[in-house]
Amino acid sequence: xxxxxxxxxxxxxxxxxxxxxxxxxxxxxxxxxxxxxxxxxxxxxxxxxxxxxxxxxxxxxxxxxxxxxxxxxxxxxxxxxxxxxxxxxxxxxxxxxxxxxxxxx
Numbered sequence: 001x002x003x004x005x006x007x008x009x010x011x012x013x014x015x016x017x018x019x020x021x022x023x024x025x026x027x028x029x030x031x032x033x034x035x036x037x038x039x040x041x042x043x044x045x046x047x048x049x050x051x052x053x054x055x056x057x058x059x060x061x062x063x064x065x066x067x068x069x070x071x072x073x074x075x076x077x078x079x080x081x082x083x084x085x086x087x088x089x090x091x092x093x094x095x096x097x098x099x100x101x102x103x104x105x
Contacts, residue, residue: 041080044076044080048073051069051073055069056068056069056070056073057069057070060072088101
């Protein structure tokens, strides 16, 4: 079994230019960003659902750190949650009293 990636689709190279993304003064619209996020989360959920014991226990190296597949899943989930919290916090700062997470629970 090839343990370089969780699935062949996840063996794609990381070709993002992060410095350019953070330096950009213009970029995707909010709707485009929401669509990208929805797609990324759907792809991630599909990948996690496809994992078996061998995938989860397999050692791998991610960004020069040794981890297991399960460790990678847990780290990525916590990382996404952290960014979600940052986004909510920044939105609350910008909108103040106009911020509404949901109108009804």
